[in-house]
Amino acid sequence: MTFLPAYIKRIGLSSVPTRADLATLALVMAAQSRSISFENCDVVLGKRISMADADVEAKLVGQMRGGYCFEQNTLLRMALQALGFQVTPVLCRVRWNKPSDEDEPNTAFTHMALKVALDQGEYLADVGFAGTNSIAPVALGTANSQALPEGEFRVTDGRPGYQVLQLHVKDEWRALYSWRVGEAAAAIDLECANWFSCTYPKARFTTSFFVSRVVGDEHHHILNEEYVVRKGHGVGSTVEKQRVADLEQLLTLLEEVFGIELAAGTDVTNLDRYLPPPANVD
Template identity: 60%
Template sequence: MALESIGFDVTPVLCRVRWGKAPDDDGPNTTYTHLALKVAMEDGSYLADVGFAGVNSVAPVRLGTRDEQSLPEGLFRIVDGTSPLPGYSVLQLMVKDEWRSVYTWRDDVFAPIVDQECSNWFSCTHPTTRFTNSFFACRVVGDQRHHILNGEYVIRTGHGVDSELENTLIANKDALLELLEGVFNIRLGEDDMEGPLGSIDRYLPKL
């Protein structure tokens, strides 16, 4: 919506997540739970995606080519899918001299709002999804990625094998709220901190 409001031609596409998943050689084993955007430019179309957290590129990935693309977060490429279903493209990232798949989508299928709503509802309500079982936040600052996963705060400087990690356990609820506001610019209300599933500090380690 933000891109469209400033004049870009945007096509939403729903993607099957492949990062950290078992091989799908016998057919898809993940459903369409990630939304990416195809943005049309004068020199071609680009994949715009800032919502995959730890491994996607915050810089746009050029579509319509199978060449490797050196981007701020590493070396990316788009390849034809190996799934037995035809018509898939796969975004891949080079990790330790090995191409790893991030997610896959159908080039001939766009995502109408009704499909987006169904996928979003599943991701936000199903008891087995990471969105209902984990607490996480991510922010890119310069060449650093700051992220929280449950009770751990990680600062990653650089990318790939040359990256440096600084890990800190979050001691308590006050420390979590201080991080969220000071680093991620997130200020939670009382209803957010004490939701129907319990207090927000339920994700923290029992020190």
């Protein structure tokens, strides 16, 4: 099976879309977000992450795995280009839960997103920021609030030369990530950022376990030992939390909730290294 039909089947669509328009972009983004989990299992297991198109396709489509932003948005870029879209990768500085960067940048370019050019203008497309990004396209070129399925978003100016994606949370606008205006990400820069993210000892994904998936109107994620289900968004949202007890429960959640099928024979030693140690039994 060639790439595009296999991808369309993987994300649960019944047929290949025939128009490269906003409706198709929204359809594909939502379908991938609901079908392919964000996950860093391979990083936790000490493996290196490849951004090569063939490797991304083999893992996320052929092996029924998920991936983090450099894999997820590489796959989305491949699919959109195959559907006839004009796509530009961009590198972003993560701003979510970070201190002000008014004086100087204090986060590296460790996130990949996409800009998609349509007849009505450019849109930001991102299926790889896990629990807080919009699974629908975000219009660029306007600072107005945009009511989207995952909440209210807007794009505004940041530090000089940057734009920022923001999410409205508890009566305030909070920055998710920023990018340089008008600058496309070179392949070598993406490769370096990906290498940093899966190897640097203090990088987020080498120091924690994280998996996330959109299920209906719910966001499910596991961060280290905590399994969280958030229903809805904004003031009407509810959050349920539980502790992941052991490796057996973690593997069950990965398969049954997140649709992650680790290959037979995978050495899962250390996959549970962020879970609490077993209680002492006298």
